[in-house]
Amino acid sequence: MSTIKEIQDEIVEEFELFDDWMQRYEHMIELGKSLPLIEEKYKTEENLIKGCQSKVWVHAEMEDEKLVFTADSDAIITKGIIAILVRAYSNQHPNDILEADNKFIDEIGLKEHLSPTRANGLVSMIKQLKMYAIAYKTQLN
Amino acid sequence: MKVATEKAHFDVESIRKDFPILSRKVNGYPLVYLDNAATSQTPQQVINSITNYYSQYNSNIHRGVHSLSQEATDAYEQARIKIQKHFNAEKSNEIIFTSGTTHAINLVASGFTSLLEKGDELVVSALEHHSNIVPWQMLCERTGAIMKVIPMNEHGMLDLAEYENLLSEKTKLVFINHVSNALGTVNPVQKIIEKAHAAGAAVLLDGAQAAPHIKADVQALDVDFYVVSAHKMCGPTGVGILYGKEEWLNKLPPYQGGGEMIATVTFEKTTYADLPHKFEAGTPNISGGIAFGDALDYMNTIGFDKIAAYEQELLEYATEKLLKIEGLRIYGVSEEKTAVISFNIGEIHPYDIGTIIDKLGIAVRTGHHCAQPVMDYYKIPGTVRASFAFYNTKAEIDTFVEALEKAKKMLS
Known part of the structure; x- marks a missing residue:
């Protein structure tokens, strides 16, 4: 099983293949299609991430001390962004999720999405994944 | 030929x-x-206006005896007159400087608290910006007044027949945007005002989206309140105006307390200044007000x-x-x-x-x-x-x- 860092590096390498923003966005949109989709019953107000212009739902479940994320969004760029995050953080131990940094977002040329004022809520998404990690970590203890 | x-x-x-x-x-x-x-x-002309204020005559207005304060006061009051003329208000004291449209609406909504009773009705349109809904909802919560909504149709136009049905002797105030921000619809405000007045209700028009395109004549419209923001018409952010008919502005109590808005203050009692200062507590956005006047000059020149x-x-x-x-x-x-x-x-x-x-x-x-x-x-x-x-x-x-x-x- 790869570590978060290894997966992040893998994603960065993938994005390095592209020369311009358009190809990077196209790749991100492609990645959105591979997102493990949240079950309809979990598309609740509670699982909706605040601070996004589009809707983003994230659900977390614990399997063998690892957090498994599923998600969805009504906008496909947002779906691509959450897919990148889920790929890096899903199937990981809550402690590892909490310790992970997000430099790879910058490295794949999506730095502008990291601004807290950006309406897509990438920062809120990361925060939400980490909140789940905190919540489930408490359960483990 | x-x-x-x-x-x-x-x-x-x-x-x-x-x-x-x-x-x-x-x-x-x-x-x-x-x-x-x-x-x-x-435009550069408006940027220059702001730069010129801060590099030449920045000082507080209405109270200094020194030259800079006089110059700043003159420029600020001159801007008020430019705005008065632009909107064809009868008097310059009917122009109240605010921080923008939202502030102006809140000022009026706050003032109506003491003028409404439980069961009074307000009429709004389905086309409004949140800033022309929420302050009135808060007013309804304070007073027990009820808000009625004029429906819109598929084209994004208001249903005027339904509007007439909503009006009654209980209607105290109608507030509608002159132009819809979401769709650009120009509302038939002249008719809306006539019908409201016939029912005995006052009208506030949110002119934020109209003012950059349409030169509103508040006297011809016979509107009671008209509110705009400078930053949508080539001016700076953080400044706008409330136009109100003098009789209405005299009826409304002051909105915020502070300096500028008083006549005399003792710990027992404060008497308030006359219009427009009654509604202009504290040091205003002086350069912004002046630049708003210059922005109107710019647009009127075109x-x-x-x-x-x-x-x-x-x-x-x-x-x-x-x-x-x-x-x-x-x-x-x-x-x-x-x-x-x-x-x-x-x-x-x-x-x-x-x-x-x-x-x-x-x-x-x-x-x-x-x-x-x-x-x-x-x-x-x-x-x-x-x-x-x-x-x-x-x-x-x-x-x-x-x-x-x-x-x-x-x-x-």
């Missing part, structure tokens, strides 16, 4: 030179700024008739071009519209379109435009809104349409 059928020449290229921001690049592309309904850009004619030309051109994009639907197709086009393309989320075309240097607004009831009516999460100003060009519209085609291809 040559027949003069050509449209009057509008020298947009020379106008564009007044706006330094229009020559910058965004994400490597020349900026195409189509978010004018959110805020307009600022001429509102010419601006309106040119913007309509842009609106028609853009509408025609946009409708050629397959799957594109325009929301708000009222016959009388300002240069605003709210639309979606197929099932594509407006946020996705906005993000892609931003990478191509194009600024538009996406989302619910602070008018959720309008979006709920159409059962959509939001729209892409392109809003044009007199400094936009047909070439920019072409660039915009090409970018939309590109985005559509990527996102479908």
